Amino acid sequence: MNEKIIPTPGDREEGDGHACMSRRQFLLAGGAMVTLAAIGLPGEAEAAPLHALKAAFPRTKIGSLSALKKGVPIDFAYPYPNVQNILVKLGARAGGGVGPGQDVVAFNQQCTHMGGPMQGSYKDAYQALGPCPLHLTTFDLTRHGMVISGHATESLPQIVLEVQGDDIYAVGVQGLVYGYAAMTTKRA
Numbered sequence: 001m002n003e004k005i006i007p008t009p010g011d012r013e014e015g016d017g018h019a020c021m022s023r024r025q026f027l028l029a030g031g032a033m034v035t036l037a038a039i040g041l042p043g044e045a046e047a048a049p050l051h052a053l054k055a056a057f058p059r060t061k062i063g064s065l066s067a068l069k070k071g072v073p074i075d076f077a078y079p080y081p082n083v084q085n086i087l088v089k090l091g092a093r094a095g096g097g098v099g100p101g102q103d104v105v106a107f108n109q110q111c112t113h114m115g116g117p118m119q120g121s122y123k124d125a126y127q128a129l130g131p132c133p134l135h136l137t138t139f140d141l142t143r144h145g146m147v148i149s150g151h152a153t154e155s156l157p158q159i160v161l162e163v164q165g166d167d168i169y170a171v172g173v174q175g176l177v178y179g180y181a182a183m184t185t186k187r188a
């Protein structure tokens, strides 16, 4: 749509005759586009590369693509025997997702608020983990474990995955598992 911009007393002109864009003109002509560029378009959020600290751990096979059923999580321990996680095929493209549909993700199952156990709380209708049994936090597994609602302020730690052929490997942890001072050390 071509919109004619009518100059107002506040609009200035430069010496070469080209109009200098006033704040009003900027808002009318370009501000909306700049805003769109800044916030991104719908559906782009999960596609953007995530720059976050990750702790690398030994590459460990935790499952296979062919054995996974959509919406049916599998429990596994990583990187330590007492750190319990789920591997799940969401059926929707997810941040950090692997596999042909980029929909296979893995997350720690301890709530980041006060360590509430969330085993068995996966809700396939929402691709969410929770609510936590202690204070009801729920986490979005399509968006790197971001908090949907509840008391927690930190995202759920995501297990970094790689796929080789049909095999799924855990290779690191993104985020801090509740109760650990750092993911490179044993429980404090």
Ligand code: FES
Residues within 6 Å of the ligand: 111, 112, 113, 114, 115, 116, 132, 133, 134, 135, 136, 137, 150, 151, 152
């Ligand atoms: S421990 Fe999970 S919400 Fe408080």
